[in-house]
Each structure stands twice: as structure tokens, then as C-alpha cells.
Amino acid sequence: MPSLESRINAAQRFVDADALVGTLAALVRVQSVYDPGRPDGNELAAVDLVAGLLDEWGMRYRRREVAPGRPNIVVDLDGRDPGPILVFEGHTDVVTAGDLSAWSVDPFAAEIRDGRLYGRGACDMKGGLVAMLYAARALQLAGCDYAGVVRLAILADEEGMMLGAKGFVADGELEGVAAAIVCEPEGDRLCIAQKGAIRMKVSLQGRMAHGCMPEQGINPISALGEIIVECRRVEAEVRAASPTHALLGRFSLTPTVALAGEQAQGNVIPARAELVLDIRTTAE
Ligand SMILES: [Zn+2]
Structure with missing residues (x-):
């Protein structure tokens, strides 16, 4: 042959x-x-x-x-x-x-x-x-x-x-x-690895209240902020624990969407907030 x-x-x-x-x-x-x-x-x-x-x-x-x-x-x-x-x-x-x-x-x-x-x-x-x-x-x-x-x-x-x-x-x-x-484009290189992808939607339920009486409400925006700060800590923790992949780089945890409140309602604590996280994992 x-x-x-x-x-x-x-x-x-x-x-x-x-x-x-x-x-x-x-x-x-x-x-x-x-x-x-x-x-x-x-x-x-x-x-x-x-x-x-x-x-x-x-x-x-x-x-x-x-x-x-x-x-x-x-x-x-x-x-x-x-x-x-x-x-x-x-x-x-x-x-x-x-x-x-x-x-x-x-x-x-x-x-x-x-x-x-x-x-x-x-x-x-x-x-x-x-x-x-x-x-x-x-x-x-x-x-x-x-x-x-x-x-x-x-x-x-x-x-x-x-x-x-x-x-x-x-x-x-x-x-x-x-x-x-x-046969997708990949800069004329053969791509032999791929990141894992997780898209996570976080829904927060608070309690609506007038801005002059915040103690009567539960503000989901404050909780949203805490989660965003925590995301950075978790990302750093996972990165520290896992080596950088030669082809894929590093793990990432990225907030991509944050929604809460109405623009015309600056004096109201909203009842709900929403956050979307884009998580990309790398193989060991
Ligand atoms: Zn394509």
C-alpha cells in the first residue's frame, strides 16, 4: 500500500x-x-x-x-x-x-x-x-x-x-x-482542547419598600453586590488551586448581566434582582 x-x-x-x-x-x-x-x-x-x-x-x-x-x-x-x-x-x-x-x-x-x-x-x-x-x-x-x-x-x-x-x-x-x-476557524491552528462553559442565572428575591423607610424592605441590590465581590474571591481561589492550562489559559468566573430596579424609580427598593455569571472551566 x-x-x-x-x-x-x-x-x-x-x-x-x-x-x-x-x-x-x-x-x-x-x-x-x-x-x-x-x-x-x-x-x-x-x-x-x-x-x-x-x-x-x-x-x-x-x-x-x-x-x-x-x-x-x-x-x-x-x-x-x-x-x-x-x-x-x-x-x-x-x-x-x-x-x-x-x-x-x-x-x-x-x-x-x-x-x-x-x-x-x-x-x-x-x-x-x-x-x-x-x-x-x-x-x-x-x-x-x-x-x-x-x-x-x-x-x-x-x-x-x-x-x-x-x-x-x-x-x-x-x-x-x-x-x-x-472545521471552525481557529487562527489556522488545530484546536485540540476546549473550555467548559456554564452560564448561571442568579435570581434574588428581596422585599420592596420606599427609599425613605429602607428598614421595611430587603434590598436585593446589596446582596447582588456581595455576590459580585464574592465572585472575584472564588475566581482567585480556583485559579490558585488549578494550574494554568497550556492551551486554554485560566478558569474564569465573570458577571455578565446585573439587573435590578427601574430607572424611573430611584426612590424605591426593588423586590427582585438578577445576575448572570459566565463561568469557563479548564481541564486539568
Ligand atoms: Zn461557526
């Missing part, structure tokens, strides 16, 4: 860079921003574009809607011999373009300047999606000279509730999978 390197080289000859850039531009021009207020505010047109490409290439796929107008596509590219399943994952949705005046280009024109393609989703992650599609195409043209299965997971709703990823798992597509490469 030829070496891994020679097989990689053989496949690389089949990467059609011009077609890849053309497909990426076409995909960036599709506004696959989820917006239930727009009839086409979903991934459908982007998924149809990918499906058309797969049809052209003669790659069979499984297509299933995880929500109306929001399909997942899964492709299995079987190697010559049986072996492990390796998943490559990409998503078809993008986040909103936000404030258009802050852009120096049209976010959905896929303009190329100095060899770079600009637009919403060019980086996160239609670039990665197209790269994995054309890599698979190159493997196919080179005769799928490997053992195992390359599975492409082209998923919806990554930027929202992860309906695509949840649907992928619920459909049993992850069963027997040996490894997965998520």
Missing part, C-alpha cells in the same frame, strides 16, 4: 482551488442568517447550493430537516477498505451582519481584495465548510484510497440552539465515530 504521504499528495492534485473560491463566493452571497421574520431567513438556500454540488459530484447524502426550512446534510465517503469513521463538521448558518455602517464591504457580496474573500460567514464558517467539501471531492477523485469512512456533517443552526448538531446526534450519525474535526 502506498505511504500516507503519497496518498495525500495524490489527493491534493485534485483540489480545484478556483472552483473552491467560486463556491465559497456563491455561499457567502446566500444570506443564511436565521430570522423567523423573513420567509427565507434560514439555511435552506445554502443547503440547496451544497446539495446541488454533491449531486453534480455524484455523492449521495442523507438530508433531514431539524426545523422547518433548516436541513442537515450528511455524506458518507466510503474508503476502499473498512475502517474507522472520521467526521468533518461544518455549519451553513451565519450570524447577522449587524451594523452595516461598520462594514467596509457589502457583507453579502463576497468581494475579493488582495487575495482574501470578505463577507459575513467567509471565516465562520463557509470557508471551512467549502474546504471540507473540496477536500472530500479530491479524495473521491483520487479513488477514496483509504480505510474507513469520511463523514461530512453539514449542519444547521450552529449559531443558535445547535438544532443541527442535536439532530445529527439524535439521528444516530455519531454512533461508531472514531474522531471528529470541526
